[in-house]
Amino acid sequence: MALSGLDIYKLLPGGMKPPHPKANCKECGFPTCLAFAMKLAAKQAELSQCAYVSDEAKARLSAAATPPVRLITLSADGRKVEVGNETVLFRHEKTFYHPTALMVRVPDTLSADEAAALARQVAAYKVDYVGMPLALDGLAVEVVSGDPARFAATVAAVRGAANLPLALVTEDPAAMAAGLAKAAGVAPLLVGATAANWEAMAKLAKDARAPLAVRAETAAELADLAEKLVAAGVEDLVLDPVQRDFAPSLAALTQLSRLARKMNFRSLGYPIVAFPYLGAGDAGAEMLLAGQQIAKYAGIVVLSRFEPAEVYPLLVLRANLFTDPQKPIQVEPGIYPINKPSAEAPVMVTTNFSITYFAVANEVESSGQPGWLLVADAEGMSVLTAWAAGKFDAERIAKTVKTSGIADKVSHRKVVIPGHVAVLLGELEEELADWQVKVGPREAVDLPRYLQTAW
Amino acid sequence: MPATVEIPLEKWAGAVRAVTLGATPAEGGTRSRTVTVGGEGTLPFLGFEGQAPHAPAIAIEVRDANPGEEWPEPLTKAWGAALNDPAAWAKAAEAAGADAIALRFGQTGAGGEKITGAEARKAVRAVLDATGLPLIVFGPGQAALDNEVLVAAAEEGAGERLVLGACEDKNYRTIVATAMANGHLVTAKSPMDVNLAKQLNILVHDMGLPMERIILDPTTGALGYGIEYGYSVMERLRLAALQGDGMTQQPMIVTPGEEAWRTKEARAAEGVPAAWGDWQARGVNWEAMTAAALIESGADIVVMRHPEAVKRVKQMIAALQRGA
Numbered sequence: 038m039a040l041s042g043l044d045i046y047k048l049l050p051g052g053m054k055p056p057h058p059k060a061n062c063k064e065c066g067f068p069t070c071l072a073f074a075m076k077l078a079a080k081q082a083e084l085s086q087c088a089y090v091s092d093e094a095k096a097r098l099s100a101a102a103t104p105p106v107r108l109i110t111l112s113a114d115g116r117k118v119e120v121g122n123e124t125v126l127f128r129h130e131k132t133f134y135h136p137t138a139l140m141v142r143v144p145d146t147l148s149a150d151e152a153a154a155l156a157r158q159v160a161a162y163k164v165d166y167v168g169m170p171l172a173l174d175g176l177a178v179e180v181v182s183g184d185p186a187r188f189a190a191t192v193a194a195v196r197g198a199a200n201l202p203l204a205l206v207t208e209d210p211a212a213m214a215a216g217l218a219k220a221a222g223v224a225p226l227l228v229g230a231t232a233a234n235w236e237a238m239a240k241l242a243k244d245a246r247a248p249l250a251v252r253a254e255t256a257a258e259l260a261d262l263a264e265k266l267v268a269a270g271v272e273d274l275v276l277d278p279v280q281r282d283f284a285p286s287l288a289a290l291t292q293l294s295r296l297a298r299k300m301n302f303r304s305l306g307y308p309i310v311a312f313p314y315l316g317a318g319d320a321g322a323e324m325l326l327a328g329q330q331i332a333k334y335a336g337i338v339v340l341s342r343f344e345p346a347e348v349y350p351l352l353v354l355r356a357n358l359f360t361d362p363q364k365p366i367q368v369e370p371g372i373y374p375i376n377k378p379s380a381e382a383p384v385m386v387t388t389n390f391s392i393t394y395f396a397v398a399n400e401v402e403s404s405g406q407p408g409w410l411l412v413a414d415a416e417g418m419s420v421l422t423a424w425a426a427g428k429f430d431a432e433r434i435a436k437t438v439k440t441s442g443i444a445d446k447v448s449h450r451k452v453v454i455p456g457h458v459a460v461l462l463g464e465l466e467e468e469l470a471d472w473q474v475k476v477g478p479r480e481a482v483d484l485p486r487y488l489q490t491a492w
Numbered sequence: 493m494p495a496t497v498e499i500p501l502e503k504w505a506g507a508v509r510a511v512t513l514g515a516t517p518a519e520g521g522t523r524s525r526t527v528t529v530g531g532e533g534t535l536p537f538l539g540f541e542g543q544a545p546h547a548p549a550i551a552i553e554v555r556d557a558n559p560g561e562e563w564p565e566p567l568t569k570a571w572g573a574a575l576n577d578p579a580a581w582a583k584a585a586e587a588a589g590a591d592a593i594a595l596r597f598g599q600t601g602a603g604g605e606k607i608t609g610a611e612a613r614k615a616v617r618a619v620l621d622a623t624g625l626p627l628i629v630f631g632p633g634q635a636a637l638d639n640e641v642l643v644a645a646a647e648e649g650a651g652e653r654l655v656l657g658a659c660e661d662k663n664y665r666t667i668v669a670t671a672m673a674n675g676h677l678v679t680a681k682s683p684m685d686v687n688l689a690k691q692l693n694i695l696v697h698d699m700g701l702p703m704e705r706i707i708l709d710p711t712t713g714a715l716g717y718g719i720e721y722g723y724s725v726m727e728r729l730r731l732a733a734l735q736g737d738g739m740t741q742q743p744m745i746v747t748p749g750e751e752a753w754r755t756k757e758a759r760a761a762e763g764v765p766a767a768w769g770d771w772q773a774r775g776v777n778w779e780a781m782t783a784a785a786l787i788e789s790g791a792d793i794v795v796m797r798h799p800e801a802v803k804r805v806k807q808m809i810a811a812l813q814r815g816a
Contacts, residue, residue, distance in 0.1 A: 127731070129724040164767035166716065257497040283811035287788075288540050295500045302497070321804045322811075324777060325784040332723075332788055346769025349757075350715055350781040357720040358785075392717050399756055403763065419718055421683040421711075482754050 040101040046074035048094035049087060059089045105297050107307050109248050109273050109336070111138065111175060111202035113223040118174045118202050120275075120336035121308040126291075126298055132361040137330070138174040138337045139351060140204055142314070144181040145191040152178075152191045153198035159343050160199035164352065167366060167391045171352040173201075177228070177339045178216065180207035185215035193219040204228055204310075204339065208252070210237035217245050226250060226337070228310065229277050235262055239269040248273035250310050254280070256292055260304035267304075274307045275337065281316030283326055287333055294334040308336025320344065324351060331355050366391035367417035372441050373398065378407035380448040383492045385477065385484070386434055387455060388415035388423045396481040404485030409446060413437040420455045431461045435468035453477040453492070501541040505736035507533040508792075510546060511704055511743050513592055513677065514626025514653050520675065521652040524624025527591050529707075529792040530743035535730060536790055537812040547813045548787050550802055551594040551628050551795045552585035553749050554578055556615040557602040563797075564759045566775045570799050578615045579622035586623045588799040589806050592655075594628040595619050597641045607637060609644030616645045620652065628655040628679075628745075628795070635663040646670040655679060657745075658709055661692050668699045679745055681709035684721045686728050690739045697739075707793065708742040714751035714758075715782045722746065723789045730790035746786050749797030752779035780804045787812075 050057030051070025060070060065086040067073040076082035077098070084090060084098055108122040118138045125131045141159045143152050156176055164171050176195055180188045188207065195203065196219060203225035205216045213227060229250035230238040242249040249271050253259045259276050266274060280289035290309055296302040313326035323340070324347045330338050331354055340348070360366060370389045375398060387397045389412045401408045413433055415423035423429035438444075438452055450472045454461065456479035465474045478487045510531035515521025527549050534542025558575045559568075574581040582593045595615065601607040619627060629645040631638030642656045643666060657679035659667050664680070671678045680696050682688040689710050696706055710729060712722030732740040752758050757768060758775035768774055779801040783794045787809065796802050 127724070127727050128720070129728055162767060164765060255497075256499060260497050282814075283808060284537055284539065284814055287537055287812065291535075291538060292499050292540075296497065300500055305497070318807070321777075321780065321800075322807055325780060325804060325808045328781055328784055329788055332785060344769065344773075345767055346773035346777055349768050349774070350777050353716040354719075354781060354785060357716065357718075358723065360720055362720070362724060390718075392713075396717060396756075403756075403760070419713075419721070422685075422721065425683050425685055425688065480754060482759070 040078065040098065042071070042075040042078035045077050045098065046071050048090060048097060049074055050089045057089060062089070064088065100301070100303075105301050105306050106336075107273070108135070109226075109275055109308050111204075111224060111226055111248065113175075113202045114200040116200055116202060123294075123336075124298055126294060126334075128358060129362055132363065133359045135336070136355050136359040137335050138202075139327075139348070139355070140175040140177045140337060140339045141173060141343045142206075142339050142341050143176050143178045143191060143195055145178065145184075145188045146181045147191065149190055149194040152194040155343060156195040156198040156201070160201050162343070162345070162348065164349055166353055166356055167395045168368075169356060169366070171356060173348065173352075175202035175204065177204035177206055180209060180212045180216075183209075185209070185212040188212050189215040189219045192216045196220060196223070204337070208234055210234055210241060213238065213241055217241060217247070220245075224248070226275060226310070228252070229275075230262060230266060232258065232262060235265060236269070239266050239271050242271045243269075248275055250275040250277045251307075252277045252279055254278070256289075256296060256305060259293070260302070263304045263307065276305065276307050276309045278309065281312065283316060283329060286311060286316055286326065287329060290330065290334040309334060310337040310339065311335040312339050314339075314341030320347065323347075327351055328354050332358055365417035368394045368412060370412050370414040370437070372443055372446065373410040373412060375401045375410055376405060376407040378409050380446065382407040382409055382447065383453060383488055384409045384411055384443055384447060384451065385453040386411040386413055386437060388413055388418060388420055388429050390415065390417050390419045390423070393419045397484065400481045400484045401488070404488065406485060406488050408488065409443060411437055411441055411443055411452070420457045424458050424461075429458065431464035431468050434461065434465060438469055438472065451475060451492075453487075455479065499540070502534060502734075504534060504542065504734035506734050506738070506741055507531065507543070508730070508733050508743060509703055509741050511677065511707060512653065513549075513628070513655055515651060515675070519653070522620065522624075523626055523652060525626075526653070527626050532730075534734065536788055544813070546792075547809050548791060549591035549793045550589070550806060550809075551592040551793055552588060552590035552799075552802060553594045553596055553795050553797050554581040554585055554619065556595065556597045556607070556611070557600070559598070564753065564775065565761070566758075566772050567753060567797055579618040582619045582622045582625075586625055589802055590625060592626040592628055592793070593619055593623060594630060594795045596630040597632050597637075599632040599634060599637055607632060607641060609640045612641040612644040613648040616648045620649060626655075627652065628657065630657045633658075638663060639666040642667050643670045646674040646676055649676070650674040653677060655707060655745075657681065659692065659696055661688070661695070664692070664696055665699065668696050668701050671705065672699070672701055677705040677707060679707045679709045680742075681711060684711045684713075684725050686725060686732065686740070689725070689729060690737070693739050693742060703738075703742065706742050708740075708744045709746065710744055712746045712748065712751060712786055714748070714755045715778055715785065716757060717751070717755055719782060719785060723785060726786065726790040743792035744790055745793040745795065746791045747795040748783035748786055749779055749795055749801075752782045753797055776800045784808055
């Protein structure tokens, strides 16, 4: 966990009690130790600029600079996915950095053709959400047959069909070795090491330079195994807490993430992998459990099947929760013509929050009616939020109408504002004396009917 | 020698207030059962460190009049002929597993004219007579009509501990006054903002309504349409409540059914990408996923629409509550 400037100050000559003889010596180039500490906290200075810090202080500062959750990379050919490096438990505290990787399970009981077909479907899946391409991240090939040769054949089939990152799931080192032999060019996640097999798994992971998942039921057992594996030279670890149902999974993932992100507990500072289908009775429950695990702290979630109607909501949930709360997705303010509008077509104003924009644009577009969508700079907020924050008031709307050049595009002087900001009507009529201001519906979904009946 | 790991436990200074919906005959109403929500002493479902005495409740939305085209086919198909009759609909909702009924009025009554107090009374009476579940009544969302409908509903259901919604900063006095006069609860709805939620709660409480009769509606967006704002506002409100901020310690109600079924994902059968998957499944998934995420972030009451989504979320709540 990052130290604050004041925490760092206490480790510097000026902040020590009693003060070090070299307190505020300025040799680092900053006027005081406190100023230097603030720069260190902001990562705008290096500790090596001070010659008088103790080794203990150096160790603490360097530990604090290491992310509490290790970054783990799964790669295949050119494609890679990174998980971990999270620092907070709630997205509003800062942001979540690396979206949960979503993988689809491929049991080795499928025929080679079936496995290849599934791999191709998963690899080909792509969906556009407010201009962002969303996709699945990998395939988790699992030993169900118990037969290493069959597993190897399934891995080979999957590799032949898609270049997605992989996880290989078996606790049998012989099967794992057989699978790995067919996974050249990939650094798959190996799932996993247990108290019984960890030495053999450590060797396989080391030789393949692959990350290794640690399986155990309690935080203490996980930490113990993780420490053994690090001592054996495997540093890229993932935790599988083996708590499957909704409540135990939530408790385990919360506890492990608090230990790592809040307490900086190094032996548990790794991303977590979850298998929602092992805790859910059916596909509907699996989707909701996967959603819980995306929201609450899993780095990797393995789904039991590929079903677009389930995958799409999960990918959207992930995109939403991993959006930086300080940087909402925005669209460029300006004029957006929809369905080739003429000079007679309606003018509608909305904000530049991407979801607002897409909601409005989609409705008008799918209605087939032409229109001019005027997007105001509301600093990326939705209509209600922007209005409440004073970013979508009469002044801003009027400015958008006047400076966008929309007056040159249309022959009329009518503009529709969202129903949610109907209260701005009076003020807007003053600001836009040449224009007739009309109050549209509160929801984008009602726009097509409004345009037909009320424009 | 296994490592020693001390599991960190949060010791919160505050807890959410418990709020009871509905009144039995012994309590001056006619409900066959009541529903209590709130009371949490920690974040949702973390039973290892705190109390969660009451499971989140699901209210199923029932309309005073057939919603017609406003509701897409997967929804209308699910309820069938019951859509034309609030009493039959409420019965069907009870059979579908509702903990409470949320009767929502539109701006126009069954006859196509502006809704009147008399019509509202009739619908409230019909629903109260049809089921023994606690009742939430939502006005049409337009101040003058809200006041007319909610006052009529409050009088008709006097003593039933109805929930009247929604008080908003521009219009709450009449609703709070009638709730006080007739022994009801209110929802206080604010636009996705922690401070606005607190402020409205204070205004409502200052009129004399006890805190045990106020439910916060922090407003939410559907999955894909701003759910992250509602999600984070609810997490922040719940954290503030646990940290001891008395004006945020109310149970929270949200309307994932309404939000989810407004999205193109849930509504559009044709002309959408194949990657969106089967329409019928997608709409139900959209509502269930929206509701589930909101429950995980602190919702105490979710108002839902599709019986299949209700069933799934109910199962999820039961599974989570087993550990809480």
